[in-house]
Amino acid sequence: MFEKNVSHTKWMKRAIFLASLGKNTTSPNPRVGAVILDKNGNLISEGFHYKSGMPHAEAMAFNNLKKDAKGGSMYVNLEPCCHQGKTPPCVDKVISSGITKVYISIQDPDKRVSGKGIKLLKEAGIQVHLGLCKKESLNLNKAFIHRNINRKAFGVLKWAMSIDGRIALRNGKSKWITNEESRSLVHSLRAEFDAIIIGGNTLRKDNPLLTTRGLKKPEPLRVVFTKSLDLPSKSNLWDCSNAKTIVIYDSSKANETYLKRIPKCVEVEKVSSDNPELISKILAKRGCNKVLWECGPGLATAAIKTNCIQEIITFIAPKILGGENSMNPFGDFEFREMNEIIKLSDPQVRLMGSDICIKSAFQN
Ligand SMILES: NC(=O)c1ccc[n+]([C@@H]2O[C@H](COP(=O)([O-])OP(=O)(O)OC[C@H]3O[C@@H](n4cnc5c(N)ncnc54)[C@H](OP(=O)(O)O)[C@@H]3O)[C@@H](O)[C@H]2O)c1
Ligand SMILES: [Zn+2]
Structure with a gap:
């Protein structure tokens, strides 16, 4: 388990806030926000998913990068995707960026991802921490989760x-x-x-x-x-x-x-x-x-x-x-x-x- 310190929570809450900006527009996709910090813990980019067919939160954050993300960390409220949909898999982007730690709030219930995204990140040597602000993230995406499960x-x-x-x-x-x-x-x-x-x-x-x-x-x-x-x-x-x-x-x-x-x-x-x-x-x-x-x-x-x-x-x-x-x-x-x-x-x-x-x- 990782240390649940204030700054981890702060950055995950920021990712959840960014995700909420897509509240009315992301269906059928989930609401996702992502934050990237450099190796010294400084904010260097952020993004959110606005609409199906548009970049995923992680991709938008990489597109907005102001500095090299090598050795840095990412906070994202939902497991990054690993399948080719309308846009390429986010997991590949995270791995090639050189980010070394990824904080994920909840797993993606979508069967095409569900745990596989996390597995790929770990296999690439990235430290993955799951579960930060879980309650808030489950609440934000309750409709998406409900549809995928039921x-x-x-x-x-x-x-x-x-x-x-x-x-x-x-x-x-x-x-x-x-x-x-x-x-x-x-x-x-x-x-x-x-x-x-x-x-x-x-x-x-x-x-x-x-x-x-x-x-x-x-x-x-x-x-x-x-x-x-x-x-x-x-x-x-x-x-x-x-x-x-x-x-x-x-x-x-x-x-x-x-x-x-x-x-x-x-x-x-x-x-x-x-x-x-x-x-x-x-x-x-x-x-x-x-x-x-x-x-x-x-x-x-x-x-x-x-x-x-x-x-x-x-x-x-x-x-x-x-x-x-x-x-x-x-x-x-x-x-x-x-x-x-x-x-x-x-x-x-x-x-x-x-x-x-x-x-x-x-x-x-
Ligand atoms: N104050 C409010 O918030 C509010 C909100 C909505 C409605 N209302 C009022 O409610 C009244 C209408 O009530 P209602 O109960 O007849 O509502 P409804 O919303 O029209 O639902 C009933 C109708 O749905 C269809 N239906 C399809 N499957 C059904 C099923 N398994 N069980 C029941 N109906 C099914 C039937 O249409 P068909 O008859 O075409 O086959 C049935 O007549 C109106 O006077 C309206 O003003 C008030
Ligand atoms: Zn994605």
Whole structure:
């Protein structure tokens, strides 16, 4: 084990900070930052991965080098890659640079790398230290890790409700439960996601835009999951000039004659059942690390039951909708005992003017 002194932590935290600059743009790739010190411990370069197809963090750091890295050290929050992807392997660059120590926070879960990058560095005589700031690095890349391990996208479910736990009136009207501040936070939150999912009924009732209002380019992919395919021929989601839309339908139940209502610019894909896991897998395969479920109770309940949700974001407004038939965020989970209920962890609470925003994680 290496000494966990303050400066090692400081440089790894710097690498993690640099990695976080690619927060909204690296998918399907991970968020990675790298720092290079010379043999005397002075900072001589740094870099981060911005986007797939652009240099990896290590490569950017080597491109930015101000001095010879020979005998120096590197801090990187994820194991350097050793495979030829869109860009050449970073491990080769580290070895040829003459760097003698590499501090890596966590292994890459990608099977093409996973431990092999570290092995190659060690075989080249480089001292490799693994595990510095592990918790922070796991957190930063939790969606990327989740997708690689489970072959499913990391799902966050978001809903807005009144203080009496209602998300819409019995007639489906829900505009607006929360205040402007909360709604504009939702626009910027969406920028962290690769796709936004709703069910067919939310499309029919709300006709949403599901965009970041230009904060992210390209906008996240908009996904509609429908069993019936009974979608309107006019919809904001059918305008693909600012954001792409995909309709995924359950071919065992849908009436395919409705397909003609969907314009050509919208992608259409069929699946064999109404299991939301299929959506999560399709999106993972398309390179979506993190997806936002903005659906109503029907799909939200099914998504939770099939482990598609890893975190929730709830907006609570000081308003009362009342009514036994007003809509709840969820349908029945059929819990009969209190030890069966869903318990959430790590709540983070934020005041949005008069609204409250709570972010919490699932314990699965
Ligand atoms: N306040 C909020 O935060 C918020 C957020 C979202 C929605 N809402 C409100 O919620 C209402 C819609 O609720 P909803 O439950 O009908 O939501 P939804 O988001 O439309 O989800 C249900 C729909 O998803 C499709 N679906 C596909 N697979 C499914 C599955 N396994 N289980 C259930 N549905 C599946 C079906 O579409 P097809 O019917 O097309 O087959 C179904 O009707 C609207 O009034 C909307 O305003 C409120
Ligand atoms: Zn690389």
